[in-house]
Amino acid sequence: MTFTSLSEFFAMGGYAFYVWTSYGLTLIVLLANIIIPVWQRKQFLRSLSLKQQRLDK
Secondary structure (H helix, E strand, O other): OOOOOHHHHHHHHHOHHHHHHHHHHHHHHHHHHHHHHHHHHHHHHHHHHHHHHHHHO
């Protein structure tokens, strides 16, 4: 598909809503796949540290 102008590119031949929504949802899922495991790991390490501190007392 060839676009003659930038506005045509963003309009995506009348399917802009579906195309850009799918791009947005894909980006959200990819970011969630990166952020959630990092967040869970930090949470796990924090809880592990707290348990270790309780056992050391």
